[in-house]
Amino acid sequence: MSDAVVVSRARRTRARAVLVLGAALLLAVAGTTAPRGEAAGKPGAALAVGAGAVGGVGRGVGSVDTGTHAHIPLYQQAVSVLPDGARAGVPSDALAVYLPGTRVADPAAAVLASAVGATPTTTVVVGPRAAAAAAAEQQEWLAAGQVPGAGGPHEALARAALLDLHSLTVADGVVVAGWSSMWRYVWPRDSAFVAVALARTGHVDDALAVLDFLARVQSPDGSFQARYLTDGSGPPDARGVQTDGTGWAMWAAGLVLAEVDDADRAAVARRLAPLVERSAVRALSLVAGGLPPASPDYWEVPEREVTLGTAAPLVAGLEQAVVVLDAAGRPGPAAAAAAGAVAARRSVVDAFAPQGYGRYATRTVPDAASAFVLPPFWTEPAPGAHAAWRASVPSMLRPADGLAPGGGWRRDGVSWTPQTTLYAWVAAEQGQVDRAEHWLGVVDRHRTSSGAIPEKLLADGTPAAVAPLGWSAACVLLAIDALGTRDT
Secondary structure (H helix, E strand, C coil): CCCCCCCCCCHHHHHHHHHHHHHHHHHHHHCCCCCCCCCCCCCCCCCEECHHHHCCCCCCCCCCCCCCCCCCCECCCEEEECHHHCEEEECCCCCCEECCCCCCECHHHHHHHHHCCCCCCCCCCCCHHHHHHHHHHHHHHHHCCCCCCCCCCCHHHHHHHHHHHHHCEEECCEECCCCCHHHCCECHHHHHHHHHHHHHCCCHHHHHHHHHHHHHHCCCCCCCECCECCCCCCCCCCCCECCHHHHHHHHHHHHHHCCCCHHHHHHHHHHHHHHHHHHHHHHHHHCCCCCCCCCCCCCCCCCCCCEHHHHHHHHHHHHHHHHHHHHCCCHHHHHHHHHHHHHHHHHHHHHHHHHCCCCECCCCCCEHHHHHHCCCCCCCCCCCHHHHHHHCHHHHECCCCCECCECCCCCCCCEEHHHHHHHHHHHHHCCCHHHHHHHHHHHHHCCCCCCCCCCEECCCCCEEECCCCHHHHHHHHHHHHHHHHHHC
16 A cells, blocks of 8 residues: 555545644543544544544543553554455554544544644545545444444443444454454454344344355364454464364354344345354364363463363354254254253363353462353353452452453453453343443543553553453453343
């Protein structure tokens, strides 16, 4: 892509740029706090200017001594949508200005930003008409679904999460985990959560496209590599197979199918059946002797013994495989998946319950995977799972009030938004509204200055690392949706 600065010769465009960027600068300098729900992305907002900062987020809590804590930069503050489906990272130091309700850079503002030496939202050349067309496309996509929590305190956060997912979608069904170079790939795990979030927000066709991509890249034996190139040609490196992907693919297929209209249910189930049946065969072989072999899970590190983060998703997946295969008219494979799910569940409970559903079956190490033995993952909670899940929180809590991936994670003061938002979703599904609201609030207060949801929060709440992160955006949407469902 070109790095040329947008230049327009129209006087009207230049005049508008002065007004837009001037307003942005005044807001940034004055530290104006917009009323709740007035952040970028809300229809009727005058300007989508640094929505996070203007909305009082991305500033940190400012009361924690971070001398002994990790200091991680923010790689970018958002992903900007360009014409013709292109994307560009928004620099962390940019005074980002978007067309209202979108992540499309305002080309007029870029003129003035460049003229005064500021960092513009993007340096890719985009004319006003092309930008308006891209903005209209993104607004049409939002309008085609529903915004969870619309009209309530979480509407702005939900809109930001939807914009995050749309901005990370680089082709039909291809949603990258993040925009930084090492994250610009498709992880089956992340895509599974994204598919469920898209389905539950009314974007069922997009959700099915995500699952179609997983079906295309899946190995014939039902396994998944850790991550894939966006063209579906294979993995970018030799990280190897991560077993939980097989479980997550089946789990997502079942939850997406639940959002399909009754009239289309059988046809969609048949569409999903190859992905699910290959996955089920693979899962059944892995759990034939009890627990599956050791594999990296969402921690993305080599393991010598099986973790709950690998074993629990296989149970969740087999349970949902029964639903999909039944609906697809595949009674034999459905029965095999049902029997396998029962046996695998028993093995996981027998092995992990004595250790409080921690990371390993051999010792007590609290882990965020304790959420995976509760609904919306397992159809019925494991015995003692609620207590274990609640007990995992103190060892995972970090200074910004978010959570680390587990009690055994490094003590660097960093909160991880995938786990924080995961716990918000699980809390909402369990009817624990206060807990869900708390963890959503942590993420809401510490978004980037564009309003995007980052991967990490430093000890003082400063957003860090990748922004946005698709997995976190998906869990935010699912949590807000679950809260709304319980309200009704």
